[in-house]
Amino acid sequence: xxxxxxxxxxxxxxxxxxxxxxxxxxxxxxxxxxxxxxxxxxxxxxxxxxxxxxxxxxxxxxxxxxxxxxxxxxxxxxxxxxxxxxxxxxxxxxxxxxxxxxxxxxxxxxxxxxxxxxxxxxxxxxxxxxxxxxxxx
Numbered sequence: 001x002x003x004x005x006x007x008x009x010x011x012x013x014x015x016x017x018x019x020x021x022x023x024x025x026x027x028x029x030x031x032x033x034x035x036x037x038x039x040x041x042x043x044x045x046x047x048x049x050x051x052x053x054x055x056x057x058x059x060x061x062x063x064x065x066x067x068x069x070x071x072x073x074x075x076x077x078x079x080x081x082x083x084x085x086x087x088x089x090x091x092x093x094x095x096x097x098x099x100x101x102x103x104x105x106x107x108x109x110x111x112x113x114x115x116x117x118x119x120x121x122x123x124x125x126x127x128x129x130x131x132x133x134x135x136x137x
Contacts, residue, residue, distance in 0.1 A: 033060045033099040038123045045094035048127050051134035063100040063123075066130035067107055070122070081125055082115040 040048065052062050073081070100108075108126075112119045 031060070031101055033058075034102055034105060036098050036100055036105065036123075038096045038098055038127065039090045039093040039120060040096060040124055040127065041092070042094050044124070044128050044131065045096060047131035047135065048096065051131040054134050059099045060101050060104070062130065063098060063126075064104045066126040067104055067111075067122075069129050069133065070126040071107070071111070078111075078115060082111075082117045082121055 052059065055062060055065075057065070070078070108119050108122045111122045115122075
């Protein structure tokens with residue numbers, strides 16, 4: 001079996017919309033990513049998978065957008081949303097293995113520290129919001 005190198009004519013381009021913090025890609029990003037597990041109820045998991053498919057983004061870019069969307073909420077709204085969620089069992093939930101940029105994971109950890117909740121809570125809420133935003137009308 002012969003292996004062939006994949007040739008890409010133009011390099012990965014990332015552009016950030018400063019107003020929204022959203023990332024737009026024209027090719028898969030070559031930036032370093034790290035794996036992470038997220039547990040979601042089945043309905044949310046399916047919504048996230050559909051959203052990812054609709055946006056045509058990599059996991060890492062989709063997660064970056066989701067966290068940026070969450071961070072646009074007011075401090076009071078985030079307090080209400082994140083601190084009212086108690087840690088729930090994983091029973092009956094679907095697992096997603098995702099990849100995200102280390103700097104995005106750092107932002108998530110900082111939010112978790114600030115609002116006194118698990119990283120899982122930050123990601124679950126961010127994913128739900130991003131999936132809702134991408135839902136077709």
